[in-house]
């Protein structure tokens with residue numbers, strides 16, 4: 001086996017797992033081992049993976065990937081992990097599940113295998129609690145759908161070996177030049193992308209609950225201002241140009257009173273208890289506005305997402 005022939009084992013094949021499989025399949029030299037506890041695992045993969053393959057290996061069927069041995073479907077975690085060089089989990093978001101999974105994986109995987117978790121929020125240092133060697137695991141947090149969304153937040157714990165961090169970054173850059181691993185220097189709730197997203201989410205729910213704006217108009221405001229702006233320049237670059245020749249410093253000086261006014265006025269929001277009255281109101285308005293989403297709609301959005309990325313990476 002040559003060094004670049006990765007044996008990638010994916011544990012948990014729900015929303016993230018299927019798309020993650022498509023991302024790993026971009027490496028033409030790899031074998032992808034799939035394991036999930038669901039009893040209809042093979043039917044599930046045959047039904048859902050094809051939609052993700054179009055952009056990754058066009059014209060290739062899942063059946064042919066299985067018969068050629070590039071995809072191997074396993075019914076036990078032991079066989080799924082036995083040859084792995086990389087093991088990535090995207091099972092349930094549950095601390096005790098992830099803790100016991102990694103203790104088990106450590107006992108059955110080859111000693112050289114790299115361990116990655118796709119968790120949205122359970123830090124590496126909690127997941128390693130029952131492991132003998134806490135230096136091998138790190139979080140690789142994707143954004144849905146990972147086969148298209150470029151960002152991978154690489155979040156080590158203080159115990160993670162630096163070589164593991166470097167390996168994960170190098171791997172994803174090699175597998176997909178469009179993907180963008182970013183190392184998060186400290187463990188923090190929600191990492192970085194979701195902290196930004198959930199700060200906006202909180203204020204969006206507050207503004208709807210206060211009847212300042214409807215769900216539909218809030219989304220319109222986002223898509224016709226901050227969305228396109230932030231697709232092309234991040235937060236700091238945008239305000240640096242917003243400040244004219246004085247840059248970000250000038251922006252903060254000129255807008256100081258308004259920025260401070262908004263910060264003073266940010267809504268108090270909570271998921272439970274007295275400050276959770278907003279929830280039913282905002283949820284039902286969102287349901288009335290959009291209804292359930294369908295697979296067809298999702299695929300059309302994915303095509304548009306790729307178009308945004310083409311614009312982001314094209315020369316001005």
Ligand SMILES: NC(=O)c1ccc[n+]([C@@H]2O[C@H](COP(=O)([O-])OP(=O)(O)OC[C@H]3O[C@@H](n4cnc5c(N)ncnc54)[C@H](O)[C@@H]3O)[C@@H](O)[C@H]2O)c1
Pocket residue numbers: 011012013014015016017035036037038089090091092093094118119120121141142143144
């Ligand atoms: N959905 C998102 O937008 C998103 C984004 C980034 C990260 N994540 C993270 O990815 C992980 C999975 O999320 P999801 O949305 O794909 O969930 P999901 O419920 O769609 O999928 C979870 C899968 O894990 C399987 N599973 C359950 N127990 C298992 C076990 N013991 N062994 C192996 N497989 C098992 C389930 O059968 C299911 O197929 C979570 O940790 C989540 O935080 C999700």
Ligand SMILES: *[C@@H]1O[C@H](CO)[C@@H](O)[C@H](O)[C@H]1NC(C)=O
Pocket residue numbers: 002004027028029174175
């Ligand atoms: C696949 O293997 C070939 C031949 O060994 C190598 O040249 C190529 O870089 C490998 N591709 C990746 C993505 O690792």
Ligand SMILES: *[C@@H]1O[C@H](CO)[C@@H](O)[C@H](O)[C@H]1NC(C)=O
Pocket residue numbers: 094095096097100
């Ligand atoms: C979390 O996982 C543990 C261990 O796998 C399980 O016993 C528990 O029921 C799970 N909790 C939830 C809320 O699913």
